[in-house]
Amino acid sequence: MEAKKTLLTYTGLKKLEDELENLKVVKRKEVAGKIKEAREQGDLSENAEYDAAKDEQRDIEARIEELEKILKNAEVVVEDDVDLDTINIGCTVDVYDKEFEEEIVFQLVGSTEANSLAGKISNESPVGKALIGKKVGDVVAVETQAGVIEYEVLKINRSV
Numbered sequence: 345m346e347a348k349k350t351l352l353t354y355t356g357l358k359k360l361e362d363e364l365e366n367l368k369v370v371k372r373k374e375v376a377g378k379i380k381e382a383r384e385q386g387d388l389s390e391n392a393e394y395d396a397a398k399d400e401q402r403d404i405e406a407r408i409e410e411l412e413k414i415l416k417n418a419e420v421v422v423e424d425d426v427d428l429d430t431i432n433i434g435c436t437v438d439v440y441d442k443e444f445e446e447e448i449v450f451q452l453v454g455s456t457e458a459n460s461l462a463g464k465i466s467n468e469s470p471v472g473k474a475l476i477g478k479k480v481g482d483v484v485a486v487e488t489q490a491g492v493i494e495y496e497v498l499k500i501n502r503s504v
Contacts, residue, residue, distance in 0.1 A: 349419045351433050351454035351467060353503060357420050360456070364411040367404055375401045414456055421454070428500050431475045433467050436503050439475075439495035442483075448495075450475070451503050471495075 352360070375397055382394035421434040431437050436451045451464045452475065458466035465472045474484040475497070483496045 350414050350417050352418050352420055353434055353453055356457035360411055367408050371404050431478050434503050436501045438499035440498055442494040
């Protein structure tokens with residue numbers, strides 16, 4: 345079975361590559377030093393520092409494996425090639441929330457880059473799915489846990 349493609353913006357790709365590089369070059373060395381230091385203290389059976397360092401090492405290796413898998417299956421969305429007539433990954437979208445009568449700005453990104461607190465929504469989220477393919481002036485109804493929310497698309501821009 346073929347692995348699922350991970351859609352990323354160039355910024356998201358760079359961020360993941362930087363994190364992977366930091367884990368491999370810096371964090372691995374730090375944790376190896378902690379393990380060596382803890383071993384030198386003698387009896388490992390009751391050595392909390394050793395256990396903590398081994399746990400940290402396991403977490404780092406798991407994250408490295410996860411990042412390598414994501415990057416191996418990454419498909420980069422080139423923001424400059426994004427069609428600004430319709431909403432797609434790599435767009436920043438200004439919408440009008442009809443219920444709360446306010447403008448909201450969303451940046452559509454792949455699922456690994458999503459961060460709702462920063463306004464980055466995944467193409468796989470309910471709002472993201474509803475917005476994909478829409479044009480300025482379109483109204484979308486999104487079913488959420490809080491009920492149905494209606495957004496009117498005001499503007500489509502390239503992500504910065």
